[in-house]
Amino acid sequence: MIEKDNRGASGEDGQEDPVHVRTLADLARLAGVSAGTVSRALAGKELVNTETRERIQAMAREHGFRPNQMASKLRTRRTGVIGVVIPLGHEKRQQISDPFFLTLLGHLADAMTESGYDLMLSRTIPDGTSDWLERITGSGMVDGVLVIGQSDQWEVIEQVSRSYRPMVVWGHHRAGQHHVTVGTDNELGGRLAAERLIASGAKKLAFMGVTQGIEIEMRHRGARAAAEAAGVPLVHIPARLAGEEMDPLIQAALSEPLYEIDGIVAASDLIAMSALRCLHGLNRAVPREIQIVGFDDLPLAAHTSPPLSTIRQEIALGAKLMVDKLTALIGGGSAQSEITTPVLIERATTRTL
């Protein structure tokens, strides 16, 4: 029942080549030259006669032939592929769902295409060893590795980086660390958010988000520092990053009159969005009664009701930096960690100053 589909063009195989050209040697034979020449011709090398080169290229096109990449990569010891790893460390669900990571991934794909690299994606679940990372670095399948988020694997990454150079990580930079990171100054971001809220009159703040990952922890720290400096109380509401189940917590916190919260620093835009919706349900006016600042500035932040004031992480820039640093490393050069500066985007969930 498999080869039943003999409709359409001629015979049962359509208009295929009578001689199927599958290798350089095949094409070489057909063109009456050697495999070496074909290789050079297809690579567009100058040292081959212009006429033969064009003839060979034409033949290749005609037969739909492309050199086998596996062989080529084996021979040249260069794969043209960058591995992108997303460690799903402290995630319950084994799924790539974080919209920030997904957005970063999209931008990485763009940056790599521009640099002529292909992207090999690995979603991995760390297992207590460094195997999840070394499976990629040691496979000979990639020229370098990008890690999206340290999860709870800082030690592993640090250790692997000592023997595997071409690696760049999105995440938090600890003083003196060996591996190269690109990331936002999360503490500053948290501070900017809290300061903005206070500047426009907030008297009691809440920080929403679980401080499990180091990044959120830093955002919390920054917000706390700003609150303390201004003598404004700040409570911590460990709302989960995304997921439908976070609402009850937020709801409880916001509807508790005792709390009297009038300013929210959300650990992410998604959490902010969720808060927005609870507030909407509770009939609390934003920003008149409660102000909110999100974090990330994902595309959706501009489209909430009302549009979300947020701390912008320069995702596209971050992606470009990661790729640039990695290509430098791949080329044998060196690279430094880089911390980008977050900026406050004022939309409509904060009162005007």
Place this chain on the structure above:
Amino acid sequence: MIEKDNRGASGEDGQEDPVHVRTLADLARLAGVSAGTVSRALAGKELVNTETRERIQAMAREHGFRPNQMASKLRTRRTGVIGVVIPLGHEKRQQISDPFFLTLLGHLADAMTESGYDLMLSRTIPDGTSDWLERITGSGMVDGVLVIGQSDQWEVIEQVSRSYRPMVVWGHHRAGQHHVTVGTDNELGGRLAAERLIASGAKKLAFMGVTQGIEIEMRHRGARAAAEAAGVPLVHIPARLAGEEMDPLIQAALSEPLYEIDGIVAASDLIAMSALRCLHGLNRAVPREIQIVGFDDLPLAAHTSPPLSTIRQEIALGAKLMVDKLTALIGGGSAQSEITTPVLIERATTRTL
């Protein structure tokens, strides 16, 4: 100058192997056996003495050795990699930004990990030829290809599919087509949305979204059919998929009293979200004055204010179907196109029935 590689990284940190094991042969020499035996041992083959096998595996672990995948794949003619292509045909911006595609990509990564395949991502900009696709299919780098979205490349995909079997496409299915697709019944989805709006009293509908891609076109068609059947007028507002610039259009349409729109079928959740925000700004009550139904049921749909009623596409299921069909094709089997049934998710942007 080529053999400059005197043990690469180890200059600054001392705890590396004194003898770097880089190939099977290296390890074989060290273990006093032949390369063939090492290969068999590491592959966990039964025909090698249990004791030697374990000894060799231990040595490999100790030296952090892994067989070069390029060589292995070349030899076995099987890559273990699936290519995922996102054609950016009618997108202005050269960027993977569509949150639906990104979400689908995440689920594909999950499904592939389960099936033991790696994922190679290519973002491509179609150029008028079929090159963007054949570059992947003909590269010898992947065992099969998944295409996320047909964009405006239906013809190209159809044509390539005639000579390249292991390919599955997310998108619209035309009767009699050759290539295998998995997709939602968009027309039904559009109809469900419009019918639901009408059932709860809508008297004048708007369909929001550019009908450039075939999928949106079908959603529009479904909505129109339902509207006509009920004798309810429906206007088309060509709001762009995502992007900040769509608001003015929506705003204009909604604030024009002449239109008297009281029901919106949005072509995507993002468009719905944008409409929601305009309405919020115009002080129009949702769902009391105007009802909205989105499309996709992305995670964020549950978190808008008020939570969005929407047409759910089973993204995780779709991803699983695509991967299953592709692996069947790769294994030499056959596969059929499949159209999944969208379902209406009732949240709070539609009035109760």
Place this chain on the structure above:
DNA sequence: ATGAAAGCGCTAACAT
């Protein structure tokens, strides 16, 4: 149970 040997399909150094 293990070794020897023959490639997988390509590239590049070395001839000519």
Place this chain on the structure above:
DNA sequence: ATGTTAGCGCTTTCAT
């Protein structure tokens, strides 16, 4: 400008 040759590092008969 082109052909010849020697591998890249692995897997897998075929022998033993």
